[in-house]
Amino acid sequence: xxxxxxxxxxxxxxxxxxxxxxxxxxxxxxxxxxxxxxxxxxxxxxxxxxxxxxxxxxxxxxxxxxxxxxxxxxxxxxxxxxxxxxxxxxxxxxxxxxxxxxxxxxxxxxxxxxxxxxxxxxxxxxxxxxxxxxxxxxxxxxxxxxxxxxxxxxxxxxxxxxxxxxxxxxxxxxxxxxxxxxxxxxxxxxxxxxxxxxxxxxxxxxxxxxxxxxxxxxxxxxxxxxxxxxxxxxxxxxxxxxxxxxxxxxxxxxxxxxxxxxxxxxxxxxxxxxxxxxxxxxxxxxxxxxxxxxxxxxxxxxxxxxxxxxxxxxxxxxxxxxxxxxxxxxxxxxxxxxxxxxxxxxxxxxxxxxxxxxxxxxxxxxxxxxxxxxxxxxxxxxxxxxxxxxxxxxxxxxxxxx
Numbered sequence: 001x002x003x004x005x006x007x008x009x010x011x012x013x014x015x016x017x018x019x020x021x022x023x024x025x026x027x028x029x030x031x032x033x034x035x036x037x038x039x040x041x042x043x044x045x046x047x048x049x050x051x052x053x054x055x056x057x058x059x060x061x062x063x064x065x066x067x068x069x070x071x072x073x074x075x076x077x078x079x080x081x082x083x084x085x086x087x088x089x090x091x092x093x094x095x096x097x098x099x100x101x102x103x104x105x106x107x108x109x110x111x112x113x114x115x116x117x118x119x120x121x122x123x124x125x126x127x128x129x130x131x132x133x134x135x136x137x138x139x140x141x142x143x144x145x146x147x148x149x150x151x152x153x154x155x156x157x158x159x160x161x162x163x164x165x166x167x168x169x170x171x172x173x174x175x176x177x178x179x180x181x182x183x184x185x186x187x188x189x190x191x192x193x194x195x196x197x198x199x200x201x202x203x204x205x206x207x208x209x210x211x212x213x214x215x216x217x218x219x220x221x222x223x224x225x226x227x228x229x230x231x232x233x234x235x236x237x238x239x240x241x242x243x244x245x246x247x248x249x250x251x252x253x254x255x256x257x258x259x260x261x262x263x264x265x266x267x268x269x270x271x272x273x274x275x276x277x278x279x280x281x282x283x284x285x286x287x288x289x290x291x292x293x294x295x296x297x298x299x300x301x302x303x304x305x306x307x308x309x310x311x312x313x314x315x316x317x318x319x320x321x322x323x324x325x326x327x328x329x330x331x332x333x334x335x336x337x338x339x340x341x342x343x344x345x346x347x348x349x350x351x352x353x354x355x356x357x358x359x360x361x362x363x364x365x366x367x368x369x370x371x372x373x374x375x376x377x378x379x380x381x382x383x384x385x386x387x388x389x390x391x392x393x394x395x396x397x398x399x400x401x402x
Contacts, residue, residue, distance in 0.1 A: 003027045003043050007036035030109060059124050061160060063094045065153035067101075068129075072146035082108055100124045113137055127293050128273060135280045145280055152276050155352075159265065159359055166363040170370045177378040184385050186221075189214040206388040242298070249297045253326065261362045266300055267331050268355035275348035285312065300326055317344075331355070 005027060024041055031038045067088060074084040085105035092098040100121050107117030115134035118125045129149055136145030189210065203211070217224065238244035252262045273294050277287035285308060292304045307320035318336035321327055334351045338344035 003041050005031060005041045006039045007031050008039060030106065033109065059094060059097055061153045061157040063092075063097050064126070064129065065150050065157055067092070067097065068146045068150035068153065072143055072150060075143045075146065081114055096124065114142075128277075128290050131282065131286075131290050132277070132280055135277075135282050139281055141280075148276055148280070152272060155272060155356065156269070159268065159356065162360065162363055163265070166367045169367065170374055173371070173374045173378065177374070177381065180378075181381060181385070182217075184382070185210075185214045185217050189385075189389065204388070204391045206384065207392050210385060210388040245298045249299045252297060253299060261359070261366065262297075263326065263328060264355045264358045264362060266295060266297060267327050268352050268359060269294060270327070271331065271348045271355070272352035275345050275352060278348070279345045284317065300324075328355075 003024065024043075027041055028038055031041075070088060070091075071084055074087065075081070079087075082105060085101055085108065089098055089101040089105060092101060104114070104117040104121065107120065108114060113134075115130055115137055118130045118133060122130070132145050132149055133142065136142035239248060253259055253266070270291060273291045274287055277290060278284065282290070288304065288308050288311070292301050292308075295301055295304065303324040303326060307324055310320040310323065311317060316336075316339055318332055318339055321335055322332045331351055334347045335344070338347035341347075
């Protein structure tokens with residue numbers, strides 16, 4: 001149960017907050033242990049908790065990156081973990097993360113470690129982050145781990161932002177094209193229908209096709225709308241199923257045109273995450289299991305599971321990775337050299353940097369290619385509509401002249 005409280009601090013200031021506990025006595029102990037004098041304690045109703053959940057916002061990679069960077073800076077300055085969490089809670093803008101930091105602080109105040117407290121909030125903190133924090137606590141290098149995680153999530157956010165940004169222009173172009181076509185069919189075309197039907201001119205095939213499409217769209221627009229909604233709902237449900245995820249993920253790594261691009265993103269994420277984990281002292285098998293949760297592709301995840309089993313049987317990492325037939329040959333070679341030379345972590349970092357640059361280049365290339373293709377398609381569709389409307393007009397003019 002969650003309790004809201006008001007208390008007086010040592011400085012005589014009114015402090016407000018919330019704690020989770022079994023009963024009021026437990027909350028009183030927590031407040032007094034913090035050096036506060038309790039004034040009022042109220043249990044939060046379930047309805048209020050549900051309402052708050054509706055307004056919670058998603059945690060972005062950028063939020064975690066900022067959290068790690070600020071946490072690292074304060075720890076390096078000699079501030080204790082509890083005080084760090086208290087400060088982070090006050091200055092974090094994301095409401096969900098703010099609330100979670102407060103709950104983590106409460107757990108740490110009860111005597112739990114930071115990683116144990118974070119494990120209770122796996123929907124907010126990724127498994128990778130929790131495992132890295134745990135490794136930092138065990139090795140006594142939490143500040144270093146947080147700095148690495150800040151850099152890691154900054155890189156992840158950068159790739160994610162660039163990928164989405166590259167898709168904005170093509171998406172806007174497609175939406176504009178759809179609205180232009182709808183405008184021509186629903187508004188412009190009906191003004192010509194009466195004129196065409198009353199004329200004795202035999203309508204050209206393109207015009208007849210266009211008239212049928214326009215008539216169908218005008219008469220049965222609700223059917224098209226419902227069909228689109230049903231199709232969108234079907235796709236959304238299908239994506240949630242295992243078969244759907246497998247099918248779509250197989251397309252991502254097998255469809256010509258996007259296969260190389262997705263392969264570079266997966267390679268960059270795999271090498272960056274693995275290098276970060278190994279440099280923190282986490283064993284190879286455990287690191288690979290954690291990496292597998294960050295790939296976000298069911299097909300690759302299944303193949304990586306097979307690779308992990310091969311490594312457990314004694315096969316080298318580079319050979320197990322090569323057998324997956326997912327990563328580019330250069331990445332496999334770099335892992336091979338890294339294993340043989342004993343500099344695997346360093347070469348994994350270099351591989352990640354290389355493929356991040358490759359992703360940037362690919363995004364620019366894809367955007368450059370997609371733009372003219374979409375413009376040509378849009379020009380063809382609109383051109384067809386304009387020509388189909390103009391052809392019978394020219395025929396009518398020729399008939400009048402004769």
